[in-house]
Amino acid sequence: MSAPAALRVCKLRKAYKDVVAVDDLELEVHQGECFGLLGPNGAGKTTTIEICEGITAPDSGEVEVLGLNWKSDADRLRQRLGIQLQETQLSEKLTVLETVRLFRSFFRQGPDAADVIAVVELGEKQRSRVGNLSGGQKQRLAMACALVGDPDFLFLDEPTTGLDPQARRQLWDLVEQFKRAGRTILLTTHYMDEAEQLCDRVAIMDHGKVIALGTPRELIASIGVEHMVEFAAGDTGKRLDISALGRLDGVRNIRAENGSVQMQVTELHHAVPALLTELARQRIPLTELRTHSASLEDVFVALTGRHLRDE
């Protein structure tokens, strides 16, 4: 943690009418790291990132980006940031090249429009109208518009929401590439796999507050379990005795919801055979059995009792 901060947020607060979107938020993003804001919809991620981008004014609190302040250095700051907003629809009647050239013209320095288009792999689509691009291509175009100013700091708000898996992979590659170049990234997402894949550190947000902070590995370790076992029992009219399951070897915690049972487990190789034996003893047939390593999703569930995508 010796690198100087690229972003420092202090006691940030923003309320809309009756909702407090951001509540005394504290955040520090280091130079050169990819930092993720993870949380469900309505957690205050977008409000936070838009305040950092200087397009929303906070009610109170301090924001310092690249050592500069929005009140006094807005013009200098804008030259150094690359921004991609949630749900911007670029003009459909312009071509890819025309769009990127427009954005390029706002920045004092940066690569040529055609070079940025090549980076996001839209070279062949250079002369196509934006309206004819697929969702993934549009998102990569938005990325190109964020990169035209050769930014030191990239803000990405839900960059892969609504994209198919292949388009998401392509976008992740772009982010990885930018990371390797040593630039700083702040991204928001409600996909835990995205945060685990891309982010050096993650802040989990809920109701405008940071409820957990650390590397994905640290956060997952913090809930003290390595694996999750999830199963569904067949409907035989008999009630499953859950308390008996809790006494099994290596089982930490049990939650039952919507007919499926989730167990946090430390030693998979002991817990699963024990579970099968116990179900056989209770004469309850198994219709579904899944295990996975604990993820950020499980961290969120452990912290709030809710799923990331409940809302």
Added chain:
Amino acid sequence: MSDITAVPDVSPSHTVPKSPGRRSWSNHPLVQLTLVRFREFLREPEALFWVFVFPVLLAAGLGIAFRNRPADVLKIATVTPELAQALRRTKLLDVQQLPEPAAEEALRTGKVVLVASPGPAGSMVYQYDNTNPEGRTARMLADDAIQRSAGRSDPVASSDRIMREAGSRYIDFLIPGLLGMNLMGSAIWGMGFAIVDARRRKLMKRLIATPMPRRYYLLSFALSRLVLLVIEVAFVLGFGVLIFGVPMRGSLIDLVLLCVLGSLSFCALGLLIASRVSTIEAVSGLMNVTMMPMWILSGVFFSAQRFPDAVQPLIKALPLTAVIDALRLNMLQGGNLAQMAPQMGVLAVWLVVCFTLALKLFRWR
């Protein structure tokens, strides 16, 4: 990992092909923004129709419908051959000789405007509707013809000289009206839809997140409007002058100045209308509410003088009235800038007030 990792553009350590300082004029943000305006306009076929084709179609249709015809010949009926002969001496009457019941039937059904029949003791009886101007004219023409054929001689000799001049026809009145209406429509629609669409798409928010100077964004609208204005005005005026021989008696420079000022005023009004709304429906409604009264009151299709005196000051204060009055002054009467000053003043006030208000109210997100 794909081979794009080899592309150096986002790497800080690499020599990125930057183009600092040395920037050609075409990479200036104002030029790029203005180009975007043109592209968006030219790639919208509907907009092209409304701005260029529609006014010409309207002018052509109305010009043909209201073209000046030779003075109408009035149809009348009479009941005796002697009277018919006497009445046929004037070319301005189309005389039919009918039996009395048929003649009266023709009058009742409007096939003729007057029935001339002999009265007691060699007198004349004219039947007509005195609220119908054609009936009154026919009465005078018929009586004149009868009296002359009976040997009347006029104490004062008279002769006619017919004046039919370009500039006094309906089409001459109409073309400046349509031009004014077009200036208003294209400016207000152009501003309103483009701005609200950019706001609705969150494109405006994206733009203000870049270092783009905000004044350039607004300026690009004015610049593109002024360039399109030249084409638009040339189109409508060219049509009027070439096809209908509409006169252009005033100075062309004055006319250009007037169109520029008028268009900028309407742009400011459009900017004000679009300053806060974020849906296309809302801005359409606002634009129609703004323009509709002017279409009716400002004398596009008929003279605004027809409205009561009490509302005349109000009508004169409308920007469309000012533009159209000044256009007619310039084109039809050859008026100069000094004579157009009151209208130019009205436009300047609209420009300053709307623009100032719009900047105060404008929502960038």
